[in-house]
Amino acid sequence: MKKSELVAALAYHAESSKVEAERFLDAFGKTIHAEILKAEKIVIPEVGTFQLSHREARKGRNPATGExxxxxxxxxxxxxxxxxxQEAVNP
Structure with missing residues (x-):
C-alpha cells in the first residue's frame, strides 16, 4: 500500500478529507520517530507495539568469502x- 492509498483509506474510514488524513499521517509518523528516539514504548491499540531495542556487537561471516x-x-x-x-492474519 502506497502513502496515497493509505491516506485515501484513512480519509474514508475517518469520514474526513484526504488533506486532513495526510496531515494526521504525517503527524503520526513524526510522533513515532520522536518517541522512539526517547526510547519510549509506543502501544497502538488493535495494532501492536513499537519499541527500541539494542543489539550487542557480534561476530559474523561474509557469505561470499567466508571471512x-x-x-x-x-x-x-x-x-x-x-x-x-495476529489472529486476523492467521485465522
Missing part, C-alpha cells in the same frame, strides 16, 4: 503485533 567480520552494536526498532491482529 569472519565484526558486526557493530546498534539500536533497532522492533514491532510486535497484538494478539487480535
Amino acid at each position: 569472519e567480520i565484526q558486526i557493530a552494536a546498534r539500536n533497532s526498532v522492533t514491532f510486535k503485533a497484538t494478539k487480535s491482529l
